[in-house]
Amino acid sequence: MSVGRNSLVAALDIGTTKVCCFVAKPDGQGGSRVVGIGHQVSRGIKAGAVVDFDLAESAVRNAVEAAERMAEERVEQVIVNVTGAQAQAQTVGVEVAIAGHQIGDADLQRVLDQTQAHGAQPERRLLHAVPTDFTIDGNRGIRDPRGMFGANLGVMLNLVSVADGPLRNLELVVQRCHLEVADRVLSAYASGLATLVEDETDLGVTVLDMGGGTTGLSVFYGGSLVFADVIPVGGQHVTNDIARGLATPVAQAERLKTLYGSAIPSPSDEREMLAVPQIGEQGADAVQQVPRSMLVGIIQPRIEETYEMVRERLEASGHARIAGRRLVLTGGASQLTGARELAARVLDKQARTGRPLRLQGLAEATQGPAFATAAGLVAYSLARPFDVVGRTQARAASGRFGRFGRWLKENF
Ligand SMILES: Nc1ncnc2c1ncn2[C@@H]1O[C@H](COP(=O)(O)OP(=O)(O)OP(=O)(O)O)[C@@H](O)[C@H]1O
Ligand SMILES: [Mg+2]
Numbered sequence: 001m002s003v004g005r006n007s008l009v010a011a012l013d014i015g016t017t018k019v020c021c022f023v024a025k026p027d028g029q030g031g032s033r034v035v036g037i038g039h040q041v042s043r044g045i046k047a048g049a050v051v052d053f054d055l056a057e058s059a060v061r062n063a064v065e066a067a068e069r070m071a072e073e074r075v076e077q078v079i080v081n082v083t084g085a086q087a088q089a090q091t092v093g094v095e096v097a098i099a100g101h102q103i104g105d106a107d108l109q110r111v112l113d114q115t116q117a118h119g120a121q122p123e124r125r126l127l128h129a130v131p132t133d134f135t136i137d138g139n140r141g142i143r144d145p146r147g148m149f150g151a152n153l154g155v156m157l158n159l160v161s162v163a164d165g166p167l168r169n170l171e172l173v174v175q176r177c178h179l180e181v182a183d184r185v186l187s188a189y190a191s192g193l194a195t196l197v198e199d200e201t202d203l204g205v206t207v208l209d210m211g212g213g214t215t216g217l218s219v220f221y222g223g224s225l226v227f228a229d230v231i232p233v234g235g236q237h238v239t240n241d242i243a244r245g246l247a248t249p250v251a252q253a254e255r256l257k258t259l260y261g262s263a264i265p266s267p268s269d270e271r272e273m274l275a276v277p278q279i280g281e282q283g284a285d286a287v288q289q290v291p292r293s294m295l296v297g298i299i300q301p302r303i304e305e306t307y308e309m310v311r312e313r314l315e316a317s318g319h320a321r322i323a324g325r326r327l328v329l330t331g332g333a334s335q336l337t338g339a340r341e342l343a344a345r346v347l348d349k350q351a352r353t354g355r356p357l358r359l360q361g362l363a364e365a366t367q368g369p370a371f372a373t374a375a376g377l378v379a380y381s382l383a384r385p386f387d388v389v390g391r392t393q394a395r396a397a398s399g400r401f402g403r404f405g406r407w408l409k410e411n412f
Pocket of ligand 1: 015016018019047048083210212213234235254331332333334335369370
């Protein structure tokens with residue numbers, strides 16, 4: 001199989017707690033249908049970054065092979081997510097002189113070529129460079145400058161860069177599985193592409209991808225990505241807090257969290273008693289009765305602190321205002337009872353849970369918020385949002401500009 005050549009798409013979400021591969025085909029109506037799913041407990045990944053090549057390789061291999069078997073297709077190229085590589089986002093303006101002639105395709109090409117230079121930083125790699133609008137002699141809000149006159153043509157771009165080392169480690173794991181990396185997409189960006197509706201991306205929305213080892217953050221406005229960030233705290237930290245606080249094994253802490261946990265207290269918590277198996281104990285002493293309020297008392301501060309970090313990052317980004325009143329929570333850890341209510345309160349927004357939209361063929365088990373990133377990688381490949389770096393870099397320059405013309409047509 002080859003991504004692009006026969007329209008099959010293979011998306012690979014390498015997460016801290018799970019690795020997931022979706023093989024999808026176009027459904028003929030502008031959407032796509034998943035024909036193969038492989039899903040595996042993750043190993044060798046910490047806070048989204050590779051910490052053990054052998055373990056990570058075998059987890060990826062197993063997930064991809066399972067998806068291949070179900071799809072009855074061979075996967076050769078994958079679109080992979082990037083999480084644990086210290087993402088940084090910035091908006092830059094790039095300008096070129098046009099000396100008074102009518103602006104044409106060649107001028108657009110020149111201004112976009114400048115982008116690469118702007119994004120270049122030592123030890124970092126540009127992951128996304130999304131043009132949002134053009135300027136002529138400093139006047140903003142021009143959607144298609146071709147045919148216009150002026151002295152200087154500028155483009156506003158949203159750049160997302162990541163640390164080079166963790167990205168190369170991730171690529172190496174994929175290559176060790178004899179797969180080629182067709183594209184790299186920031187996880188929180190992909191999760192937004194899968195879960196948001198058009199009105200949200202137009203009017204301004206914040207996406208929180210609450211994973212096992214990370215909480216990803218992305219902001220969309222005017223139809224495109226404007227900001228992204230990653231906080232290295234996720235559901236695993238909550239589980240570990242519970243294990244430590246209640247002196248119970250991690251597997252028991254995970255069970256207690258998903259079955260009885262909540263991010264907000266309720267009046268009955270004092271009365272409701274939970275049986276908590278104690279670490280290292282056996283027999284009658286092995287189980288302690290603990291009020292649910294104790295469990296909630298461990299969970300709430302951690303989640304609250306994470307949301308406060310999100311609020312600080314948003315404020316520091318300068319995008320807090322355009323991020324809007326709308327918040328979409330996704331990722332496995334967003335399923336915690338009360339997570340949505342607490343987020344709405346701390347971030348002062350209207351919150352909803354985001355699940356993969358517009359993707360056919362997902363079984364019940366893979367329709368949940370934990371699969372937003374994988375679904376978003378498929379969405380990225382289908383929607384082909386114009387990205388000066390992403391896919392265009394890998395292809396010939398001619399294809400690159402042809403697509404930009406189409407992108408202008410489709411988006412403006
Ligand atoms: N019902 C639930 N209630 C609370 N937490 C849950 C629930 N279901 C799953 N989780 C948590 O979701 C987390 C896993 O989420 P997800 O699968 O999105 O992570 P990941 O993509 O592997 O990690 P990351 O994105 O950080 O690399 C785990 O910490 C798990 O405890
Ligand atoms: Mg994830």
